[in-house]
Amino acid sequence: MTEVLETEPVRAAGPAEPTAGAGRRVRLGWPGTLALGFVLICLLIALLVPFLPLAEPNEQDLGDTLARYSADHLLGTDQLGRDLLARLLWAIRTSLFAGLTAIVVATLIGLPTGMLAGYRRGWFDTVSARIADVVLTVPALVLLLTVHTALRTGITGQMVTLGVIFAPRIYRVMRAETIRVATMPYLLAGRMSGCSHVRILWRYLLPGIRAQVRVQVSYLLGLSLLIEAGISFLGVGVESPDASLGTMLSGAAAMLASDARVVLIPAAVLSLLILSLNVIGDIESEGERRG
Amino acid sequence: MASEPGQTVLTVDNVTVELDRPHESTPLVTDVSFAVRRGEMVGMVGESGSGKSLTASAVAGLLPRGVRLARGAVEIDGRAAGTDATARTRHDGVAMVFQNPMTSLNPSMRVGDQVAEAIRLRRPGTSRRDARREAVEVLERVEITRPAERARQYPFEFSGGMRQRVMIAISIAHRPSVLVADEPTTALDVTVQRGVMDLLDRLRADMGLAVLLVSHDLALVGERCDRLLVMYAGELVEQGETENVLRRPLHPYVRALQRCTPEHAIAAGGLYSLPGRVPQAGEVRTGCRFAARCELRTAECDETHPTLDAYAPGHLVRCVHVGRPEQDHHHERRAEGGV
Amino acid sequence: MLTLILRQAALRAVVAVPTLIVVTCCTYVMLFSIGDPAAVVAGESATPEQVAQVRQSLGLDRSVVAQYLDWLAHAVRGDFGESLHHRGDVLGLVGQYLPATLLLSFLALAVAVLASVLMGSAVGARPGGLVDRGLGAVAVLGIAVPNFLVGYVLILVFSLWFGWFPSGGYRTPAEAGLLTTFRFLVLPSASLALGLMCVQTRTFRASLIKEYEADYVRTARMKGVSPSGVFFRHVARNASAPWVTVIGLEIGVLITGALLVESVFSIPGIGTLTLEAVQGQDFPVVQALVTLFALVILAVNLVTDLIALWLNPASRGLS
Numbered sequence: 001m002t003e004v005l006e007t008e009p010v011r012a013a014g015p016a017e018p019t020a021g022a023g024r025r026v027r028l029g030w031p032g033t034l035a036l037g038f039v040l041i042c043l044l045i046a047l048l049v050p051f052l053p054l055a056e057p058n059e060q061d062l063g064d065t066l067a068r069y070s071a072d073h074l075l076g077t078d079q080l081g082r083d084l085l086a087r088l089l090w091a092i093r094t095s096l097f098a099g100l101t102a103i104v105v106a107t108l109i110g111l112p113t114g115m116l117a118g119y120r121r122g123w124f125d126t127v128s129a130r131i132a133d134v135v136l137t138v139p140a141l142v143l144l145l146t147v148h149t150a151l152r153t154g155i156t157g158q159m160v161t162l163g164v165i166f167a168p169r170i171y172r173v174m175r176a177e178t179i180r181v182a183t184m185p186y187l188l189a190g191r192m193s194g195c196s197h198v199r200i201l202w203r204y205l206l207p208g209i210r211a212q213v214r215v216q217v218s219y220l221l222g223l224s225l226l227i228e229a230g231i232s233f234l235g236v237g238v239e240s241p242d243a244s245l246g247t248m249l250s251g252a253a254a255m256l257a258s259d260a261r262v263v264l265i266p267a268a269v270l271s272l273l274i275l276s277l278n279v280i281g282d283i284e285s286e287g288e289r290r291g
Numbered sequence: 292m293a294s295e296p297g298q299t300v301l302t303v304d305n306v307t308v309e310l311d312r313p314h315e316s317t318p319l320v321t322d323v324s325f326a327v328r329r330g331e332m333v334g335m336v337g338e339s340g341s342g343k344s345l346t347a348s349a350v351a352g353l354l355p356r357g358v359r360l361a362r363g364a365v366e367i368d369g370r371a372a373g374t375d376a377t378a379r380t381r382h383d384g385v386a387m388v389f390q391n392p393m394t395s396l397n398p399s400m401r402v403g404d405q406v407a408e409a410i411r412l413r414r415p416g417t418s419r420r421d422a423r424r425e426a427v428e429v430l431e432r433v434e435i436t437r438p439a440e441r442a443r444q445y446p447f448e449f450s451g452g453m454r455q456r457v458m459i460a461i462s463i464a465h466r467p468s469v470l471v472a473d474e475p476t477t478a479l480d481v482t483v484q485r486g487v488m489d490l491l492d493r494l495r496a497d498m499g500l501a502v503l504l505v506s507h508d509l510a511l512v513g514e515r516c517d518r519l520l521v522m523y524a525g526e527l528v529e530q531g532e533t534e535n536v537l538r539r540p541l542h543p544y545v546r547a548l549q550r551c552t553p554e555h556a557i558a559a560g561g562l563y564s565l566p567g568r569v570p571q572a573g574e575v576r577t578g579c580r581f582a583a584r585c586e587l588r589t590a591e592c593d594e595t596h597p598t599l600d601a602y603a604p605g606h607l608v609r610c611v612h613v614g615r616p617e618q619d620h621h622h623e624r625r626a627e628g629g630v
Numbered sequence: 631m632l633t634l635i636l637r638q639a640a641l642r643a644v645v646a647v648p649t650l651i652v653v654t655c656c657t658y659v660m661l662f663s664i665g666d667p668a669a670v671v672a673g674e675s676a677t678p679e680q681v682a683q684v685r686q687s688l689g690l691d692r693s694v695v696a697q698y699l700d701w702l703a704h705a706v707r708g709d710f711g712e713s714l715h716h717r718g719d720v721l722g723l724v725g726q727y728l729p730a731t732l733l734l735s736f737l738a739l740a741v742a743v744l745a746s747v748l749m750g751s752a753v754g755a756r757p758g759g760l761v762d763r764g765l766g767a768v769a770v771l772g773i774a775v776p777n778f779l780v781g782y783v784l785i786l787v788f789s790l791w792f793g794w795f796p797s798g799g800y801r802t803p804a805e806a807g808l809l810t811t812f813r814f815l816v817l818p819s820a821s822l823a824l825g826l827m828c829v830q831t832r833t834f835r836a837s838l839i840k841e842y843e844a845d846y847v848r849t850a851r852m853k854g855v856s857p858s859g860v861f862f863r864h865v866a867r868n869a870s871a872p873w874v875t876v877i878g879l880e881i882g883v884l885i886t887g888a889l890l891v892e893s894v895f896s897i898p899g900i901g902t903l904t905l906e907a908v909q910g911q912d913f914p915v916v917q918a919l920v921t922l923f924a925l926v927i928l929a930v931n932l933v934t935d936l937i938a939l940w941l942n943p944a945s946r947g948l949s
Contacts, residue, residue: 134652137924139882141889145908146657149916150665226776230890233778234905249779256786256797267779275774282770353852387852394845397864399871399942408863409853445943461853 032283035276042273046093055083057090058241066259078262079255087243088266094244095270098159098237099224103217105163110170111213115201117171118178125175132168140165140223141230148236155228155238162227166220173216174209181208215281222277229270245270300501301327301350301385301469306363308345308354319358320345321526327469332495332502334512334533337522340569346522347471347505351387368468386462390474392454396446402457403442406430409464426464433460433490452483456490463494470494473505488515509548513537518605521545524570524580527599531606541608543585579611587612635936642935646928653924654705655698657917663694667913671714701917710918715910720918723903730800731899733811735888737819738826743877745823746830751861753831754838754869765831772828777887781821781894788817798896818895822887826880833876837869844868871942878934881927 028036060080068076075084117125135143140162147153147161181187182205190204225245231237232246240247248266255262308320320342327333337343348354350365352372365372367384389395397405406426411417417425423442430438433456446454455475462470472491476484492515495502506512512519512533519536521529521544529542540546547565567584579585582592591611599609661667668685669676676684685691689700704711710720753762789797795817803811841847842865850864892901900919907915 134649134656137649137653137927138920139886139923139927141886142904142920142923145904146660146916146920149908149911149913150661152911222774229776230778230886233890234893236905236908249782256782257790260786263782267782271771271775271779274776275771278770278774351852353848355848389845389848391845395849397846397850397868399867400864405849408850408855412854447943458849461849465853 028283031279035279035283038272038276039280042092042096042269045089046096049089049093052089054086054089057082057086057243059083066262075265076261079259084262084265087248088269091243091245091248091266092269092273094155094238094242095225095228095246096273098155098228098244099221101156101159102162102166102224102227103221105160106166106170106220107213107217109164109167111174113167114171114174115178115205115209118175119182119197119201119205128171129175132171135165135168136172141227144227144231145236148231155232155244158231158237159224159228162224166224169220170213170216173212177209177212178205181205184208218277218281222274222281225270225274225277245273297331298329299326300329300368301503302364302366303346303350304364304366306346306349306365307361308342308349308358309361311357311359316361318361319525320349322363323522323527324363325520325527325530327501327503329468329501330495330499331518332492332504332516333518333520334516335503335505335520335522336507336509336512338507338569340524340571341522342525343505343522344473347387347473347503350469350503351385351471353387384465384467385469385471386465386467387471387473388455388458388462388475391478392451392458393478395458396454398446401443401445402449403427403430406442406457406460406464409461413465426460429460429464430457432463433457433494434486435460450483451479452487455479455483455487459487459490459494463498463500466498467500469501469503471503471505474507475504476511477506477508484511491515509537509552526580526609527607528581528609529607530599531603531608535603535606541602541606541613542581542610543587543612544581547584547586579609635940638939639932639936642932646932650921650924650928651702654702654917654921657920658698658701659694661913661917662690662697665911665913667714667911670911670913705918705921710921711914713907713915714912716912716915720914723915724900724918724922727898727900727903729802730897731888731892731901734815734819734822734892734897734899735884737815738822738884738888739877741819741823742826742830745827746834746873749827749831750834750838750873751866754835754842757835757839762835769828769832772824773832775824776890777821777825778890778894780824781818781891784817784821785894798894800895800897800899814895814897818891818897821894822884822891825887826884829880830873830876834869834873837872838865841865841869867941871938874934874938874941878931881930885923885926 060082061077062080064077066077066079070076075088078084078087113128117128138146143165144158144162148158151157153161187200187204187208190200195204228237228244229246229249232244233250235250238244238247240250245266249263249270303323303325306320306323307318310317310319323342323346325333335343335346345354345358349360352365354360370384372383372385396402400408403423403426406429407419407422410422410425410429411419427438427442430442435441435453435456441449441453446457449457459475470491475491476487479487488511491502491504494500504512504516516533519529519531519533520527521536521542523542523544529536529540529545536545537549540549551565565584570580570583578593578595579597582588585592587610589612595611597609597611599607600613602608602613666681668681668688668690671688672681672684682691689697692700701711708721710724712719713723716723749765753759753765756762785797788794796814797817800814801810847860847864850860855863888899889901889904891897892899893905896902900922903915904919906912907919
């Protein structure tokens, strides 16, 4: 006689299991809203900057260097008399486009390979995992510099390379996520009802791992911006005189003493962008927190 | 401990546990009183949320964060324990075994050291080496084979049943007079369960331990315990000798529970399901807490909160209907049901 | 336990060798086969014949496999060839630039480790307080701000406004004494440490909170272990394992950061050498540096994994 008067709640594998096709709403909170707002504004600027009534960003006016805020130059001018506002907005465009290039390439490589490796396993999984291990052994910046040494690529080439370098990170997360989702009952149900592998991957797996894709994309976009700024700062990324958030900081140490504003404004924008992307990533991961 | 056989070693007096919030009182356990004698095993049963685990934690002085001992007292070996209002200071003379042996041991500490730590805390002068030697003895006492070797291993090298034995070893290393066992075998296989329960039984006999066994398994407590305490929605609804409570249950709740079992279903030709759910903590209600689910419900049930009264010597029940003719008639019919 | 850890160490070291070979091989192919060192050596004005001649004299006309094997054979003996621009061998060059970077990195690591343990413990034991939330916000900020920008802010405040520390440059201990060297490294190591410190603090706080909720803490309280005993004997050790692992994972970030921070503060370290070699297409130096970085990262990860293993024996059950 086994009398059980307690019905223990069935412990689910996690409090928030993704269900097929159901994009769960994520609570943003005020930091998330601010972050998302800032990123969207920057994206809007990046798209619209060629149509805005701005000064020519590379036009120097050596008679009017380091000017203060004025009607002509809302943010003043830099050490070469270039309009700081125009340069800043163009820099946002250059940097964001550079970062997005890397992300698109990384996702195009990492997402399908990761899903395939996690879904089919076998030799493809083994080989691709080894390749990912090797790429991840060397810091992204160092790898990028190595490639630049040999090929002398421009910023677009650099960012494509960065995308290749980031691909293993996306690959790894997607592989792990796919393995997790692939063992869930709803997927098995799909298999049993006779769906093709392509349909399983597209209709069942992708929605399940979508949240993680968003998390990775927002983190890696932040990292891409950081690396673009890094290489441009080191003088091997965006070529001067073109403005990017990195080139605007390059050689800025000398400017600190005379006019820190020239440095601090692009620095603040860059930091805020990365901060916002991190905050967005954190929010998603909280919504997805398991165990 | 210097207590005589049969002497009361644990007295729980009107213990009330509430959520630890400044300006409100949400009782989770209300006015629970009982006593356990030396060498006695008392079972406490109830559904999840009935407050049985919280009562057990209050007895051991191990209430989790977020709740407080609002009223009442716990007395162990005749000494008041838990003068601290939060009841978060461990009580002397009482030890506790927890439900999940897989997580109750420190994963990065050798098993022997975990037992030795308890010994050294009990007797601060003990040298490390003496404590280790004694730990091996205690491990032997809980029937762990090759205790000297096992003492040097880590918890992950132990099976669930073995870990629960280690947990028991840690508890009795204190040489407590009261052992609170909170669902000690729930997480274990049925086959392992028996071994652990046999061990508890033996320790009770050998050491004269008073054991408070918290469980949701009526069969288990029915088999092992001398007396039973049945909890519902944070209060005791029935208390008495195991024999009496199980064979002649008085409270409609306990009777309904027995009808929910497969054995009864076979006899009655269908499985009975208790309607409704356990009320949530803080749900305000006058009257009987079980009224909403009770088949004997009358207007009186909704108006007055019944007290825990003696039906027979040592057999207490919290129901306004107990002792009335129709009630007893119902009771007889149930007894014929073959339980 | 020790033998187990040593066995793991040996195993991991053996596994690391192929990784290292693949990394160096790919780098070599990238630099010496896809890139063209001969053109760099011969100079921009060289005729194709001259370039071909240089290529032959440097042995770059052989198959890339033969070249790489040759490089590998020399590399394992510590011979990384000669710099295309500097006089002398690559290893000597690296040795010249290494001390400043090592000193900088160790200082930064020490600061980050110490501060994260202290702050993580302070807030992890009592989460949700005002200090906790304040530090949490600062940590999010500290992780987001690129460390070379932190460097700028530090220069602005502590060098230009207060004048406490130099705004850049470096003196070796041999030249100017340890104290002066230290003065030059305070701001760079602080800017390098900030990001790591924030990541580490968050990790330690999170694992402390998780460990405090674990059942074995209740067991310890049941035994009568004091609150400080619970922290030091039980919780801290278990909470340290993920924290140590993160140090290993963050070492790449530290190297990247050192590269940029050295540039901000004009410190003649490995970062400066790397940048010089990249800009001047000094192929043998770049090849040696990539090897060095990969070696350091593999070694640090090995050490941190072993420490984590020692801290958390249960993970041995998994491996």
